[in-house]
Amino acid sequence: MDFGLTIDQKSFINEIAEFCSAHCKAIDINDLEKRGADPEAIEQKLAAKSWYGLPFPEEYGGSGRGYLSVGLLIERLAMGGYPYPGRLQITMLNGLNVLKNGSHAQKMDLLPKICRGERTMSISVTEPNAGSNIASLQTAATPKDDGWVINGQKLYSSGAVGERNIIMVAARTDFSVKAHKGLTLFLVPSTRPGLKFTRLEAMGRNIGGLYEVFFDDVWVPNENVLGEVNKGWSAMTKGFNVERAIVSAGYLGFSERIFNHTVTIANERYGRNGDSGKRGAVMSRLAEFATELQAAKLLTYQALRLADREKLSIEAVCQCKVYGSELAKRLGDFCAEVAGGIGYRMDSLAQWYYRETRIVTVGGGSSQIMRNVAAAQLGLK
Structure with a gap:
C-alpha cells in the first residue's frame, strides 16, 4: 500500500532498517530485563546518528524534522528489534515538553545535551492514588530558599535512574484551588539529594527499569520550574495529543515485529507438511492481522501528518491510540497461541511479546x- 511517503522518508526508513540489522539483532532481552538496563551501546550509536535530536530545531543542535519522521523512527526501531518504548522515545517526548514550555535558559541548557545524547529524560506523574486521574495527585512542593522542596511518592516511572537523567515531576503547589489548577512541573536531576528509587518487578516494561520514586525534602531552585507555577496541568495536557x-x-x-515473528513460528510449526486444518x-488469522496492520498504519500516519500541520484532532489521536494498542495486545495473544508450549518458556520471544x-x-x-x-467529541453526553 502506498502511504504517500516522500523519497527522503523512504530513504530514512531504509537507513533505520540497516541500523537495526547491524545493531539490534544481538540484543539480549532476558539480560536487559533482569538488570533493568538499557542497551547502552546502542543508545550511544543512536546519539551518534543524531536521532535523539530528530524533532528539535537546528538552533539546539537538532534536525528539525517533522512528527511523521519522528513516528517513522519510533515505528521502525520497534519493528527492527530496539526494545520498545526505549530510552529514545521517553527522552524525546519529555524533551518536546521542554521545547514547548521551557524557558530560554532551560532550552539552551537541556536540548543541545539531549540532541548529543548527553542527557536523558523521564517522567514521574502517577501516584498510588492518582493514576488516570492525574489531577488528584498529592506529591507536594513548597517554596523554600529561592526554590522548592518536594515531598511525596511516584509510581511506574520508566528509566528514572541514571547520572545523566532529568525527571519531569508533577507536584501540587496549591492545595486551596480546584484539583487541576494547583499543579506545577519541575525538572529534577535523578542525582538530587533526597531521592530514593525502588525498582519494581513488573510483568513487562522491565528494560530500562520501572521505578517507585520517593521524594524526601528534595530541593530544586526556581529555575527548575517548567512552565508557570500552578499551570502544570496545561503544560502537561497540551502536548498529550502529539505524544x-x-x-x-x-x-x-x-x-509489526510481533506479526513477523508469528509468521516465522507459523511456518515452522504449520508449514505445507503440517496439519492442514x-x-x-492460522493463515486465516494472519491474513486478518495483515489487514489490520495496514489500517493501523493509515490511522497513525494520518495523525502524525495532521500534527505536522498543527491540525491534529482529539478524534484522530483516540482512533490511532485505541486501535493500535488493542491490535498490539491481540497480536501478543496470538503469537503466544501459535508458539504453543515453546511460547510458555521464559527464553522465548513469544512470552516477552505477550507480557509487553x-x-x-x-x-x-x-x-x-x-x-x-x-x-464526547461526537456530542454524546
Whole structure:
C-alpha cells in the first residue's frame, strides 16, 4: 500500500532498517530485563546518528524534522528489534515538553545535551492514588530558599535512574484551588539529594527499569520550574495529543515485529507438511492481522501528518491510540497461541511479546478513557 511517503522518508526508513540489522539483532532481552538496563551501546550509536535530536530545531543542535519522521523512527526501531518504548522515545517526548514550555535558559541548557545524547529524560506523574486521574495527585512542593522542596511518592516511572537523567515531576503547589489548577512541573536531576528509587518487578516494561520514586525534602531552585507555577496541568495536557500519536507509532512498529515473528513460528510449526486444518486456521488469522496492520498504519500516519500541520484532532489521536494498542495486545495473544508450549518458556520471544503488550491499552491513556473522550467529541453526553 502506498502511504504517500516522500523519497527522503523512504530513504530514512531504509537507513533505520540497516541500523537495526547491524545493531539490534544481538540484543539480549532476558539480560536487559533482569538488570533493568538499557542497551547502552546502542543508545550511544543512536546519539551518534543524531536521532535523539530528530524533532528539535537546528538552533539546539537538532534536525528539525517533522512528527511523521519522528513516528517513522519510533515505528521502525520497534519493528527492527530496539526494545520498545526505549530510552529514545521517553527522552524525546519529555524533551518536546521542554521545547514547548521551557524557558530560554532551560532550552539552551537541556536540548543541545539531549540532541548529543548527553542527557536523558523521564517522567514521574502517577501516584498510588492518582493514576488516570492525574489531577488528584498529592506529591507536594513548597517554596523554600529561592526554590522548592518536594515531598511525596511516584509510581511506574520508566528509566528514572541514571547520572545523566532529568525527571519531569508533577507536584501540587496549591492545595486551596480546584484539583487541576494547583499543579506545577519541575525538572529534577535523578542525582538530587533526597531521592530514593525502588525498582519494581513488573510483568513487562522491565528494560530500562520501572521505578517507585520517593521524594524526601528534595530541593530544586526556581529555575527548575517548567512552565508557570500552578499551570502544570496545561503544560502537561497540551502536548498529550502529539505524544499519543508518537506512542501509537511505537505500538505499530512493535505490532509489526510481533506479526513477523508469528509468521516465522507459523511456518515452522504449520508449514505445507503440517496439519492442514491448523495451518488454514492460522493463515486465516494472519491474513486478518495483515489487514489490520495496514489500517493501523493509515490511522497513525494520518495523525502524525495532521500534527505536522498543527491540525491534529482529539478524534484522530483516540482512533490511532485505541486501535493500535488493542491490535498490539491481540497480536501478543496470538503469537503466544501459535508458539504453543515453546511460547510458555521464559527464553522465548513469544512470552516477552505477550507480557509487553499487557500494558499498552492502559498506559498513555486507557482505551476506556480514549473512547469516552472520542464519544464526547461526537456530542454524546
